[in-house]
Amino acid sequence: MGSVVCTLVAFAAVVLTTAQAQVNFTQAWSDVPFQTFPGGEYKSSSAMTFPGSTSMSAALFKLVAGGVRDAHWHNVDEWAYVINGTCRATVLEQGKLRGVDTWDYFEGDIWFFPANTAHTVVALADGCYFLTGYNNASFTEERDAFGLSDWLALTPQRIMAQALGLNTSAVPANLSSRTSHDGFLTRLAAPPANSLDAYRASTLLQPPQQAAQVHRFPLAHGNAPEVNNGGGYINLADSSTFPAATTMMGALVKFEAGGLRQLHWHTTLSEWQFIINGTFEGAVFTRAGVAQDFTLGPGDAGFAPRGSAHWLRNTGDTDAYMILMFDGGVFTNEDVGGLIGVLPASIVASSLNVTQGFVASINPRLESMVPMASGNLKQA
């Protein structure tokens, strides 16, 4: 789903081009089918399919038991959230004395892998389901990642022999000879055993040193939410709590029925939204006279460019959850109450075209999640 209404109010001094009016900050991503591979399913969202997202892209992976996302790397950073199941992921830190960091990522865990560090993911059982975000609008894993299997399939047999320290005759003629498609998500004969230590030890070499950083953070369990009230919660980790993630960050947001993510903007961040469940209404205000009102359902995506004012609201009767991804590592947030509350009342009245009496009736102390009945919560 995902429907769109554009609200246009004329500004005498500005001629809105059609292109400006048609920017769409949502994608009905739930309508996009998954692609199927030996090791599971995958779909991507990038500027090609979601042109309104001008600084980030994303993907969804659902691995079957023993499904492997081939060891690969890419020119963009990757932030991920495990929606379901258990995913065992390994990342090689860069540098001569790099460490190797392998963990089991459970539901609600996040990872961050810097650009061009090699990583791989394997599912211990059916249903390792995760969302990835990238800090580049046009990136897709299927086109732009450098994969080990693809790479070596394209390398001559005699060069592989010299590179691996083998006789040429010992190198299979069909090294990595499956298609790129099948190599993207391969499948082991059996998933790895549960023991993380055994898995870490099943290598030809031991890493030169311990990993310098932990690339896993248990976001959904054990982290203190930023806000937690009758409207819902905002549970986020930026580089102050998850130091490995210096250039991207994210949040799990719970909306109670009717709960509103307060009107706000981010001074330094663009925001990519993924709906886990429920139905939402929202809007993005991008320039004088131009805002987009929209609705989003499970599996849909939205985007709010840096600086743009926006809000989201759960229109359903039950709790609904959303994942937010941001293209920076330090959280910034400006809510409408914090702005209206500290401006002189005369200036606010002029801006809102209201009396100073009306300004005095505003509650500027509401938190970033606003319960449906906020009107009743107003302080005397």
Added chain:
Amino acid sequence: MGSVVCTLVAFAAVVLTTAQAQVNFTQAWSDVPFQTFPGGEYKSSSAMTFPGSTSMSAALFKLVAGGVRDAHWHNVDEWAYVINGTCRATVLEQGKLRGVDTWDYFEGDIWFFPANTAHTVVALADGCYFLTGYNNASFTEERDAFGLSDWLALTPQRIMAQALGLNTSAVPANLSSRTSHDGFLTRLAAPPANSLDAYRASTLLQPPQQAAQVHRFPLAHGNAPEVNNGGGYINLADSSTFPAATTMMGALVKFEAGGLRQLHWHTTLSEWQFIINGTFEGAVFTRAGVAQDFTLGPGDAGFAPRGSAHWLRNTGDTDAYMILMFDGGVFTNEDVGGLIGVLPASIVASSLNVTQGFVASINPRLESMVPMASGNLKQA
């Protein structure tokens, strides 16, 4: 005014395209009429109207008494110089525990507001007249700023009620319902009283903390000029003297009659020039065989791209003043004398195609402002 002559000298190895030859580093901005709003007048200069300015844009505001530039923010930094009158400006620092910084800015004061921090300006009396600069070539306030009035006008009544903690019926149907044009520069029934303290206190909330930085710097009064001689002065503030301004800086430059801003370039900065009064000649040298000679009058604008060699000279009989804005926070400057003076004389002679005797007659110690009679000042 603003007339242009392009000097082209052929370089055998280069074919100059028409596009290269036609770059115009000046804008006859004085010919552009101001737009009129309830709260005053405004005009902008951006890549659309001044394509030669490839990394900065600018605007002029003239507010009437009680005129208000609506609370707003934008994805670019803003540096401003008050040319005339008194402007009361407020900026909200970003961050959860942000401070709010309100000052009266007098003639010769400058401010710096970082990207996407909300700010508003009100005129205490007729004639608050200021120049703003932005570190982006295509930015204009009327199209690209996010304004509080515009934002809330586009937000549904029931959402505003939840956001402000009110009953829906209490929210005026016509909240911010003036046009975007009228909301851009509104006008209070009466200007604020002179007391800055009373203005700062007339808010619903007090800011969570003191402002971390002072966003005002008294450039024209009390700051020690970089250079001050019979040619004029260069009075500048970069981040070493005005720490709030990390990414832009500026200067007030006085030219005595016939005074020359020495031939120079900036290793790290592009320069945007605004003529306050007087008439100037100048040139920008941008590549082998290509320089633009020009004249500029009051209200006109010029631009010198990073690295390009340029000079400016007062062709009138009285003192003339210019505002310079730069797209970086640290000042760098290379004058021709400093270059010629420290190169071996044989190398200089070869470059200038002159004798070493001529090189010996050069005065390499002239300061950045050169009096008309510099020839008489030469040291023995």
Added chain:
Amino acid sequence: MGSVVCTLVAFAAVVLTTAQAQVNFTQAWSDVPFQTFPGGEYKSSSAMTFPGSTSMSAALFKLVAGGVRDAHWHNVDEWAYVINGTCRATVLEQGKLRGVDTWDYFEGDIWFFPANTAHTVVALADGCYFLTGYNNASFTEERDAFGLSDWLALTPQRIMAQALGLNTSAVPANLSSRTSHDGFLTRLAAPPANSLDAYRASTLLQPPQQAAQVHRFPLAHGNAPEVNNGGGYINLADSSTFPAATTMMGALVKFEAGGLRQLHWHTTLSEWQFIINGTFEGAVFTRAGVAQDFTLGPGDAGFAPRGSAHWLRNTGDTDAYMILMFDGGVFTNEDVGGLIGVLPASIVASSLNVTQGFVASINPRLESMVPMASGNLKQA
């Protein structure tokens, strides 16, 4: 020379456009003739002639005795390697209290000059031959550098008089009046004397202070190679050994006959390759299903974009040398052995489509230079 074969393997999910398939990461630069000037010869390589090089450009200079590259500066950084002869280069540090740094650069020395710092080069004898690299794809010295001679030739006589502290009548009408072409590489009547101290002292002024940094590093002689074995050596200097070079770095690489630069990628760097002597084969792997196989001879150039996997191999019977230039100041490198060695063997087997027995036969300990007979070197 420089021949190209593109290997394409279809990936079901991707439609390769012709443009993607045709990217050429080599330039038969040896086929490009030098241009001739009074002071020597020159040729450039930029995006116009080598479109596959997307973040760097380069040039070759061969100066005759007394040949001078006119004092100039440019908006990009410059890293250079002296291939032959002795070049005396001077750079002015930026800043009010700048130093001036003049050295004789011998074969195997490198320099680094930051963007827009003025510099000049003179040949003490015939054959000062050096390669320059720039961290911008489209830059060329002949079009984009700001030269002292060109600059002053375009400046009016009366302005020059005021700028240099002379009477107008004392300024030659033909100041710098040679053509841009001839001013690019001029020639002194006689080369400077050998004494560096005398050359440094032959200026109108003494620099305000000592140079803050040494811009010269003796790369080829006295620096400890990163790797040095029967395959060859990699002799590099990044900002940890050559602190003046913060944004570019480079290496001299020796390949013994049949020696292989191991399959690898750089997480943070693109690489520009120049062949000094010998013949090479190599490949660049850029995306799923796309690699370019190529051969390179003396004077040819290659490029490997950031993140792309690549290798190079000496196909001749004798030692061959290559200069590498990178668009960053900190070295990063990931070899295939370091990746395969620390991944669980089951994951490697799945990626390579081989048995775990084959994986166990791999030697993951080979260094970055691999001798032809690496198969015999495998550890038990």
